[in-house]
Amino acid sequence: DAGVIQSPRHEVTEMGQEVTLRCKPISGHDYLFWYRQTMMRGLELLIYFNNNVPIDDSGMPEDRFSAKMPNASFSTLKIQPSEPRDSAVYFCASSLGERNTEAFFGQGTRLTVV
Amino acid sequence: AQSVTQPDIHITVSEGASLELRCNYSYGATPYLFWYVQSPGQGLQLLLKYFSGDTLVQGIKGFEAEFKRSQSSFNLRKPSVHWSDAAEYFCAVLDTDTGFQKLVFGTGTRLLVSP
Numbered sequence: 001d002a003g004v005i006q007s008p009r010h011e012v013t014e015m016g017q018e019v020t021l022r023c024k025p026i027s028g029h030d031y032l033f034w035y036r037q038t039m040m041r042g043l044e045l046l047i048y049f050n051n052n053v054p055i056d057d058s059g060m061p062e063d064r065f066s067a068k069m070p071n072a073s074f075s076t077l078k079i080q081p082s083e084p085r086d087s088a089v090y091f092c093a094s095s096l097g098e099r100n101t102e103a104f105f106g107q108g109t110r111l112t113v114v
Numbered sequence: 115a116q117s118v119t120q121p122d123i124h125i126t127v128s129e130g131a132s133l134e135l136r137c138n139y140s141y142g143a144t145p146y147l148f149w150y151v152q153s154p155g156q157g158l159q160l161l162l163k164y165f166s167g168d169t170l171v172q173g174i175k176g177f178e179a180e181f182k183r184s185q186s187s188f189n190l191r192k193p194s195v196h197w198s199d200a201a202e203y204f205c206a207v208l209d210t211d212t213g214f215q216k217l218v219f220g221t222g223t224r225l226l227v228s229p
Contacts (some may be wrong), residue, residue, distance in 0.1 A: 004157070044218060045218075
């Protein structure tokens with residue numbers, strides 16, 4: 001398996017534009033996580049899914065953020081409209097979901113909103 | 115809520131010297147603890163984890179960590195650092211209050227390796 005695949009690796013967009021980040025988890029993993037990494041706040045869990053169903057979205061900063069998982073092999077994180085303070089590295093991770101297994105991370109998407 | 119604290123933002127170690135990165139956790143019961151490493155421009159990779167049993171845990175790349183309940187610590191160690199170990203290291207705890215799936219990360223420690 002190629003691991004967790006995220007696209008794009010880098011995204012530069014203007015304030016007010018819609019941004020869509022994509023993630024393909026490892027095949028067979030039941031859980032998918034979206035994290036955001038910034039200098040100020042470190043690594044924060046935004047939302048996670050179990051079997052394509054959102055379980056905990058308490059970390060989503062505001063209504064401008066939305067995430068979907070239409071099937072077991074694909075998830076999106078959308079920001080609409082984007083703002084400069086959304087600039088960060090966004091990571092997707094997946095796991096088998098049992099408490100003693102690790103979360104595998106993608107390489108991240110570096111988002112810059114100008 | 116469960117949390118971890120990494121008191122050191124940066125650490126510089128000479129190549130070949132030993133390394134210890136500190137992590138303190140906040141939780142009354144036995145926590146589920148992890149150490150991850152992040153190389154520049156990369157995602158996070160698991161080094162090791164502790165759930166129960168032997169308090170000295172061996173991981174990949176020659177790393178180990180020791181769980182000390184009396185000190186609420188889970189420090190990461192390596193006897194001899196290589197230049198390729200330069201990276202950012204994150205301690206994390208599984209938030210068992212929310213269904214065992216939520217990893218809460220520390221702020222990270224950036225390791226610099228000098229020649």
